[in-house]
Amino acid sequence: MVKLGVIFRRLTNQDFKLLKLLERALFRFEYVPIEWIASRIDMPPKELDARLRKLRSFKVIRKHTTMPAYRLTFLGLDCLALKELVDRNVVAALGDKIGVGKESDVYKALTPDNKLASIKFHRIGRTSFKKVVLHRDYGLKFERSDWLIRSIISGKRELEALRILNNVNALVPNALGGAKHAVVTEYLEGVELYEVKELLNPKDVLWNIIETIKKAYKEAGIIHGDLSEYNVLIVISDEKEIPYIIDWPQWIAVVDPNAQNLLERDVRYIVRFFRKRFRLDISEEEVLRYVKSE
Ligand SMILES: Nc1ncnc2c1ncn2[C@@H]1O[C@H](COP(=O)(O)OP(=O)(O)OP(=O)(O)O)[C@@H](O)[C@H]1O
Ligand SMILES: [Mg+2]
Numbered sequence: 362m363v364k365l366g367v368i369f370r371r372l373t374n375q376d377f378k379l380l381k382l383l384e385r386a387l388f389r390f391e392y393v394p395i396e397w398i399a400s401r402i403d404m405p406p407k408e409l410d411a412r413l414r415k416l417r418s419f420k421v422i423r424k425h426t427t428m429p430a431y432r433l434t435f436l437g438l439d440c441l442a443l444k445e446l447v448d449r450n451v452v453a454a455l456g457d458k459i460g461v462g463k464e465s466d467v468y469k470a471l472t473p474d475n476k477l478a479s480i481k482f483h484r485i486g487r488t489s490f491k492k493v494v495l496h497r498d499y500g501l502k503f504e505r506s507d508w509l510i511r512s513i514i515s516g517k518r519e520l521e522a523l524r525i526l527n528n529v530n531a532l533v534p535n536a537l538g539g540a541k542h543a544v545v546t547e548y549l550e551g552v553e554l555y556e557v558k559e560l561l562n563p564k565d566v567l568w569n570i571i572e573t574i575k576k577a578y579k580e581a582g583i584i585h586g587d588l589s590e591y592n593v594l595i596v597i598s599d600e601k602e603i604p605y606i607i608d609w610p611q612w613i614a615v616v617d618p619n620a621q622n623l624l625e626r627d628v629r630y631i632v633r634f635f636r637k638r639f640r641l642d643i644s645e646e647e648v649l650r651y652v653k654s655e
Contacts, residue, residue, distance in 0.1 A: 366455045392430035442543035451538035477548035485511040516542040519610040529580040532573045551594035563639035575652045586611045588627035
């Protein structure tokens with residue numbers, strides 16, 4: 362396992378220059394030809410060669426199997442995002458990895474004023490990455506399906522949703538900033554709902570979740586779209602159990618043709634979970650009516 366923090370600290374400004382150049386080329390090349398790199402960077406060929414070798418050994422870039430061409434890896438993009446977050450004073454230090462989701466890596470971090478934060482690096486296509494790259498060839502093609510680009514879009518979407526939701530005081534993590542595919546929020550010292558076997562007040566917790574769904578729907582105009590017991594964190598504060606809804610990149614607007622379906626599904630999953638786990642008898646229809654009412 363390569364450690365992001367260790368690799369990050371060993372990268373120099375010159376290394377970052379090269380990584381930034383590869384990032385600039387993301388929208389133009391699958392793999393960036395060496396001639397393109399050499400003509401755009403002020404670096405003697407020998408140094409360029411040595412640096413490319415170093416970056417490959419750090420696994421922040423990857424070389425094409427047959428051509429002299431290179432591309433950023435997810436780890437490379439992580440380093441670039443982290444650099445931007447540090448330079449912009451959003452984050453001061455990186456901590457432990459706290460989660461590996463299907464589509465993200467989440468780390469603890471510290472802000473410049475010593476508050477705990479969470480950095481979520483989006484990872485779209487993690488599972489199918491290798492297969493997809495194998496089937497594409499080297500060339501001057503830009504495909505919108507590129508996984509790094511899609512991860513950047515996913516990160517931006519999540520940050521956008523969190524900012525809108527923060528503005529209406531919904532129970533979601535406070536957004537602190539973002540860069541490329543990374544989203545920084547306040548760190549929530551909590552437990553994922555699916556791990557919670559007992560609650561003092563399951564009914565209050567459920568209705569707090571429903572309030573958040575309603576706020577998002579009515580005031581922010583958005584629907585989560587992937588709500589389940591895996592995307593709710595229970596935080597204990599002043600002996601109260603407070604549910605935060607996390608993981609928003611797939612949100613959709615209430616005007617989307619599929620909005621009602623997704624709203625119903627979100628409500629159904631949550632209500633069913635509370636029915637099964639905490640024996641709460643609340644009907645999905647009643648909740649839906651409440652969410653849509655004034
Ligand atoms: N702000 C936060 N504070 C504390 N922990 C967090 C925070 N955000 C995310 N996490 C942790 O990281 C995990 C993954 O986050 P999230 O659900 O946003 O990503 P994901 O890639 O969709 O994960 P999965 O695919 O497992 O749903 C969460 O379940 C939670 O344990
Ligand atoms: Mg999740």
